[in-house]
């Protein structure tokens with residue numbers, strides 16, 4: 001078989017504010033790969049089926065000397081994120097051709113993985129679409145599940161306020177909170193998203209761009225559990241409307257991620273003392289060992305049975321990655337943003 005195209009999406013330049021497709025990132029189709037003869041050196045050859053567009057990709061676009069929980073992207077190298085792929089060839093005893101794997105992968109159509117430590121085999125006994133494994137059954141769903149189980153201490157009838165509630169993290173949290181018999185207030189950035197959030201059980205759902213967050217929380221709160229994906233002014237409003245002994249689960253601060261202006265200064269942190277709040281920031285991977293087995297036992301089954309619902313926003317082809325990331329960072333996605341790279 002003759003060599004074929006191996007398209008990839010590269011990280012080129014540090015963005016100021018939002019990434020600029022074609023400038024800070026760009027699609028490159030100049031490379032080819034000989035699938036039958038390429039050297040594996042003990043590794044596996046993977047055909048990428050799905051590439052996930054997550055907010056954290058923007059967080060990795062930073063000066064290499066700024067340390068966080070995840071390394072900075074390298075200029076000139078492919079972007080990387082979670083993905084699902086199919087093993088085409090293997091020189092590794094754990095994986096065989098035809099297996100499906102999930103994990104952090106480079107943004108390329110075909111990958112030679114020599115280090116397979118972070119790749120997980122997916123059995124998919126429920127025959128779900130592979131894309132679900134980067135959404136509700138992948139890292140975003142795990143974030144919701146692990147964070148809710150570990151930090152919510154939810155009690156029947158308590159009020160949970162969930163932000164970015166139509167996305168894969170937020171919509172899973174809404175449904176877990178309902179399973180725990182909470183009253184759920186949920187906010188999202190369009191009427192379409194609000195309708196979805198209502199359809200999955202939120203008791204109060206509103207468009208924070210056209211509605212009044214403070215008034216809604218005053219009327220429907222106080223808030224016992226705040227799921228924060230947003231930060232900034234919304235966090236300040238949640239603090240003002242929190243219940244005594246409230247729990248704040250700090251999952252993300254997307255309103256601050258691409259900000260080129262001064263970050264929003266929270267002015268009422270004294271509420272933490274006055275209301276005796278517990279505020280916990282967390283990173284999904286830190287809780288993986290504790291919860292992953294029960295997550296995979298429970299969530300794919302509940303998704304397959306239709307008990308947990310999800311919304312997916314698909315694009316086709318790795319050339320769409322740059323714009324797809326901008327869409328997620330500006331709320332133009334309608335559900336979990338996935339890039340379908342190839343058929344199974």
Ligand SMILES: NC(=O)c1ccc[n+]([C@@H]2O[C@H](COP(=O)([O-])OP(=O)(O)OC[C@H]3O[C@@H](n4cnc5c(N)ncnc54)[C@H](OP(=O)(O)O)[C@@H]3O)[C@@H](O)[C@H]2O)c1
Pocket residue numbers: 054055056139140143164165166167168169170187188189190193229230250251252253254255256282283284285328329330331332333335336337
């Ligand atoms: N701690 C962890 O381990 C972990 C893991 C995964 C994700 N996260 C965080 O969880 C959050 C949700 O992730 P996701 O994958 O589910 O993303 P997502 O909901 O698919 O996409 C991000 C959403 O954030 C909202 N948004 C964007 N800019 C905003 C702004 N300025 N103010 C308010 N909302 C804004 C938009 O929804 P609207 O249209 O509704 O505004 C956008 O659709 C993110 O903050 C992410 O960084 C954390």
